[in-house]
Amino acid sequence: MPFDTLTYAQTNAARPDLSKPSLEGLSWILRHQMPKGHRWDFTKIMYREDSEGCGTAGCAFGIALMVWPELEEQYWDQIAEALGTVAYFTTRLFSAEPFLTMREYGVPPEAVTAAMVADKIDAHLRDKAALNAAREISFAAAEEKA
Helix, strand or coil: CCCCCCCCCHHCCCCCCCCCCHHHHHHCCCCCCCCCCCCCCCCCCCCCCCCCCCCCCCCCCHHHHHCHHHHCCCHHHHHHHHHCCCCHHHHHHHHCHHHHHHHHCCHHHCCCCHHHHHCCCCCCHHHHHHHHHHHHHHHHHHHHHH
């Protein structure tokens, strides 16, 4: 089962505000509430109704487009900004290119689970929070010296 690796904190996480796009919301959805009728398939890179895309199957990026339709007409960098991150992170995280998937997850694209992507999102958010805290401490120390 894809949720077998969840910690107590992850399974009991409070539902974030899903009314607007966010990485926190996407991580929560990946762990708790896949959109109705959606089939997880990391090898499918977008959500579209046409034959070029993945229809009702797809990766986290496709889920984000299903949950927040306002992202549909935007480019990767705009979607990354709406999610509160940068395009480099979303490209690295959501790419189904075998080389990038092996480097990021250590498995081929077809073996990537929703929980694995949620883990990467959560790690990114923790790193981002730690960096922001370190910056605040550094700024405070600089102000004290001045």
